[in-house]
Amino acid sequence: MYPLVKKELNLSARPFYKPKKLNRARMQAPFFKNISKDQLRNHMHCAKLCKDVYFHKHDLVVDVRDNHMYVAVEGTHTLTNWVDNVSVFFKNNDVHPGFERYAEYCAIEYNPFSDLSSVDTLFISGHSSGAASVALLAYNLARDLKVRDEENKCVVELVLFGCPKIGGSDFKFRFNEACHNMEIFNYRNNGDMICTIPYSSMGYHDTFGEDDTRLLDAPNKPWWDVTNHFMASYIESLENLGINEST
Numbered sequence: 001m002y003p004l005v006k007k008e009l010n011l012s013a014r015p016f017y018k019p020k021k022l023n024r025a026r027m028q029a030p031f032f033k034n035i036s037k038d039q040l041r042n043h044m045h046c047a048k049l050c051k052d053v054y055f056h057k058h059d060l061v062v063d064v065r066d067n068h069m070y071v072a073v074e075g076t077h078t079l080t081n082w083v084d085n086v087s088v089f090f091k092n093n094d095v096h097p098g099f100e101r102y103a104e105y106c107a108i109e110y111n112p113f114s115d116l117s118s119v120d121t122l123f124i125s126g127h128s129s130g131a132a133s134v135a136l137l138a139y140n141l142a143r144d145l146k147v148r149d150e151e152n153k154c155v156v157e158l159v160l161f162g163c164p165k166i167g168g169s170d171f172k173f174r175f176n177e178a179c180h181n182m183e184i185f186n187y188r189n190n191g192d193m194i195c196t197i198p199y200s201s202m203g204y205h206d207t208f209g210e211d212d213t214r215l216l217d218a219p220n221k222p223w224w225d226v227t228n229h230f231m232a233s234y235i236e237s238l239e240n241l242g243i244n245e246s247t
Helices: 024-028 037-055 079-085 097-110 129-147 169-178 231-240
Strands: 060-065 068-073 121-127 155-161 183-189 213-216
Touching: 037 060, 037 068, 037 121, 037 155, 037 183, 037 231, 060 097, 068 129, 097 129, 121 129, 129 155, 129 169, 183 231, 213 231
Parallel strands: 068 121, 121 155, 155 183, 183 213
Antiparallel strands: 060 068
């Protein structure tokens, strides 16, 4: 079982990383394309849940309102989470073993998708390692429904903030095949180095393409500032675009 005792992060802002160039014109120009105001409001609610869960005693929170269910998984915040993060070698079925362990723990401990009968829209969200693990939860949900030959009657939106690479090219293919009916919104702050690791030289690739990724500008921060990855920075980036829960 994962410990509930929280440990403070002690990260350095040493400029040791230079991000690869992204197709910013393609990702920023259509930021508001194919996304409604209602979705933006809901995504901001997801963002705030992803921040609040760090101060919650559990690793996963569920909020149900207006026939919507919001699931948010906590990112790295305990020593066990850090052990999972650095477990990058010996992938299991081409998936990061630490993220897979965390996803399995959340599924067994909280079983968040046990009853979706009264849910119109399911928002599955997470930040950092929580984003990677919640993507695996969504992947397993899609596979389970297919195995049971059941149709998911609710709309599923996967809302990620600062998600690292989850696996290799084989997993990317399997994920896209299983989750093709889900709407995916992979929010990424410019300069968030966590989104680029583990490196491709270690057999990891971006699970989400540019069509799923929405690039945000972390305001007034150099590219090497580690706070670009913090959940508070993602909320600030969304707010600077005029997005809030009353948009």
